[in-house]
Amino acid sequence: MLKKHGIDYRPELVIPAGVDEKDGAEAMHRILDSGVDCNAVFCFTELQALGAKKVLQERHIAIPADMAIACMSGTKLATLVHPGITAVEQPLDRMAEEAVRLLLAKIENPMAPSENVVLPADMVIRSSTEK
Numbered sequence: 001m002l003k004k005h006g007i008d009y010r011p012e013l014v015i016p017a018g019v020d021e022k023d024g025a026e027a028m029h030r031i032l033d034s035g036v037d038c039n040a041v042f043c044f045t046e047l048q049a050l051g052a053k054k055v056l057q058e059r060h061i062a063i064p065a066d067m068a069i070a071c072m073s074g075t076k077l078a079t080l081v082h083p084g085i086t087a088v089e090q091p092l093d094r095m096a097e098e099a100v101r102l103l104l105a106k107i108e109n110p111m112a113p114s115e116n117v118v119l120p121a122d123m124v125i126r127s128s129t130e131k
Helices: 021-034 046-058 092-108
Strands: 040-043 068-073 086-089 122-124
Touching: 021 040, 021 046, 040 046, 046 068
Parallel strands: 040 068, 068 086
Antiparallel strands: 086 122
16 A cells, blocks of 8 residues: 555554553654654554554644644544544444354354455544644
8 A cells, every 4th residue: 555655665663562552652652762754653543542642742742743643443532632533433333243244154154155344444534634
């Protein structure tokens, strides 16, 4: 996807982290302390994004003017803070429905081939990325 948009993959910009607020904060500290030049972060969870946001605010780094934040989401947590966090919103209800459907089909016929299901997601732009 990056190449499609003329962006080179830079492994130094990928910070392995857990999934909660503390992990997001620690990853944000590592990014900022590394001296790597970047102006946006994408977090795997809303909690990671909240931790990253907290660190940016503590260090007086303006969101989104100096650093934009976005994340994967499935809840409304990203809407409950200021600035609101841009999120790729996943259809959790549909995901649950499909998971149950696939499980029941497998129980009914254990020899049936596996099925891949791709559901659409929406990018919801909020003030954490608006410039």
